[in-house]
Amino acid sequence: MNASKTSQAAKRQEIDLAAEAARGKRTAALAHPATLEALARRADAVAVVAAQYATAVDTDSRFPAEAITAARGQRLMGIMVPRELGGEGAGIAAVTDVCYTLGRACGSTAMIYAMHQVKVACVVRHGKASAWHQLLLRRLCNEQMLLASSTTEGQAGGDVRNSAAPIMRQGSRITLERQATVISYGEDADGIVTTARRSADAASSDQVLAVFLKPDYTLERLAGWDALGMRGTCSAGYRLVAASGSEQLLPVSYETIHTHTMMPYAHMYWSAAWTGIAASAVDRARAFVRKASHRAGGTLPPGAAHLTRANASLRALRALLSDAVRRFEAAAADAATLESVDFQTGMAMLKVNASELAVATVMSAMQACGLSGYRNDSEFSLGRHVRDVLSSPIMISNDRILANAGMAALINGAPASLHD
Numbered sequence: 015m016n017a018s019k020t021s022q023a024a025k026r027q028e029i030d031l032a033a034e035a036a037r038g039k040r041t042a043a044l045a046h047p048a049t050l051e052a053l054a055r056r057a058d059a060v061a062v063v064a065a066q067y068a069t070a071v072d073t074d075s076r077f078p079a080e081a082i083t084a085a086r087g088q089r090l091m092g093i094m095v096p097r098e099l100g101g102e103g104a105g106i107a108a109v110t111d112v113c114y115t116l117g118r119a120c121g122s123t124a125m126i127y128a129m130h131q132v133k134v135a136c137v138v139r140h141g142k143a144s145a146w147h148q149l150l151l152r153r154l155c156n157e158q159m160l161l162a163s164s165t166t167e168g169q170a171g172g173d174v175r176n177s178a179a180p181i182m183r184q185g186s187r188i189t190l191e192r193q194a195t196v197i198s199y200g201e202d203a204d205g206i207v208t209t210a211r212r213s214a215d216a217a218s219s220d221q222v223l224a225v226f227l228k229p230d231y232t233l234e235r236l237a238g239w240d241a242l243g244m245r246g247t248c249s250a251g252y253r254l255v256a257a258s259g260s261e262q263l264l265p266v267s268y269e270t271i272h273t274h275t276m277m278p279y280a281h282m283y284w285s286a287a288w289t290g291i292a293a294s295a296v297d298r299a300r301a302f303v304r305k306a307s308h309r310a311g312g313t314l315p316p317g318a319a320h321l322t323r324a325n326a327s328l329r330a331l332r333a334l335l336s337d338a339v340r341r342f343e344a345a346a347a348d349a350a351t352l353e354s355v356d357f358q359t360g361m362a363m364l365k366v367n368a369s370e371l372a373v374a375t376v377m378s379a380m381q382a383c384g385l386s387g388y389r390n391d392s393e394f395s396l397g398r399h400v401r402d403v404l405s406s407p408i409m410i411s412n413d414r415i416l417a418n419a420g421m422a423a424l425i426n427g428a429p430a431s432l433h434d
């Protein structure tokens with residue numbers, strides 16, 4: 015076989031393995047309803063702890079240590095990892111359900127879990143050819159490690175597809191020093207998965223993805239995190255200085271990782287966390303309307319129409335997300351589809367649409383509750399929900415995504431069938 019055929023075969027094998035991992039097919043264990051039910055019970059147990067500490071986490075803007083300890087106790091950190099490496103081979107639908115369940119309890123816990131799982135997905139799907147990353151996945155399951163993410167750099171905002179700081183090489187060693195504007199739970203993570211320019215003479219878009227474990231790096235705090243919402247994510251800014259062996263770079267270009275995994279998984283898992291926040295707001299609004307109607311001898315309060323609206327937008331949000339998960343699972347084996355403009359635009363727009371629907375749902379729930387939702391000292395308070403969900407349009411700005419997708423809107427006409 016010549017070199018080009020070998021590399022084509024390797025690419026094909028990587029795509030097949032990635033597709034299997036995406037569907038959780040290699041380890042059909044979690045496709046079994048009883049196993050899924052057991053996973054739901056484990057997620058519920060973590061949600062109970064997350065809900066108990068959600069107010070304190072939000073008030074003190076602190077890491078949700080109790081909830082993450084509970085998630086580790088339920089062995090939820092490595093569920094996506096294939097069974098042969100010590101995980102459970104969970105597919106996307108199972109993980110989005112966990113994010114959703116946690117989102118109903120504590121937005122920060124859900125977002126931390128979602129961000130961690132996006133990083134795990136990148137390693138699972140693109141680290142197959144690397145002994146170091148296979149070992150990492152084993153360790154991740156054994157030790158229930160928590161991985162953080164660093165993509166935002168300097169003043170570049172959410173421009174994930176360009177990096178400034180380069181990987182510097184000396185023999186088999188690499189170093190990286192980057193101004194990491196935001197690293198959620200950076201100080202509490204066991205490792206950081208970061209984008210970087212491939213080398214000092216590479217273009218800013220020629221990127222790699224590196225995994226550094228805690229002993230490999232230092233974090234010097236450059237900015238704190240006193241934010242409106244998602245306060246428990248502790249998304250402070252740091253100067254990240256890292257050194258390791260070069261085998262810690264994922265053996266696939268970041269361009270491929272971004273297109274096949276990072277962007278779609280981030281948008282699905284983040285959206286699941288926001289859907290959980292929205293569902294929790296609707297539950298509170300429902301409880302408020304029930305109580306008000308009971309007090310009024312069965313007459314619905316005037317704000318009840320907003321509950322109807324909140325329910326409808328939550329339903330649309332859930333349908334949007336589950337459709338995206340189905341579409342991804344169907345396309346996971348097909349690199350051409352994954353990389354197509356139509357598919358990429360759909361996955362990018364999932365984030366825009368899900369964030370808009372999540373905000374609309376929470377605002378409708380707030381209007382249904384009126385002053386009781388607006389107050390911080392009421393059993394129906396929606397203050398934390400509103401503040402948390404308002405992070406969704408800016409976490410990679412919707413404006414940036416819409417601007418990037420602008421040209422794609424010119425290419426394809428409307429589908430011929432409603433079911434395309």
Ligand SMILES: Cc1cc2nc3c(=O)[nH]c(=O)nc-3n(C[C@H](O)[C@H](O)[C@H](O)COP(=O)(O)OP(=O)(O)OC[C@H]3O[C@@H](n4cnc5c(N)ncnc54)[C@H](O)[C@@H]3O)c2cc1C
Nearest residue numbers: 163164165166171172196198244408409410411413414417
């Ligand atoms: C809760 C939370 C947790 C986060 N955690 C992490 C993390 O762990 N690691 C990490 O690396 N990052 C993290 N981020 C940062 C995130 O990934 C984005 O980088 C960040 O939200 C973008 O910030 P920005 O608004 O300053 O930047 P920008 O994207 O530059 O946006 C700035 C402004 O410019 C506008 N704008 C930008 N581009 C365009 C355009 N093309 N057309 C029109 N208008 C445009 C936007 O509307 C916005 O008002 C987190 C963010 C949040 C909210």
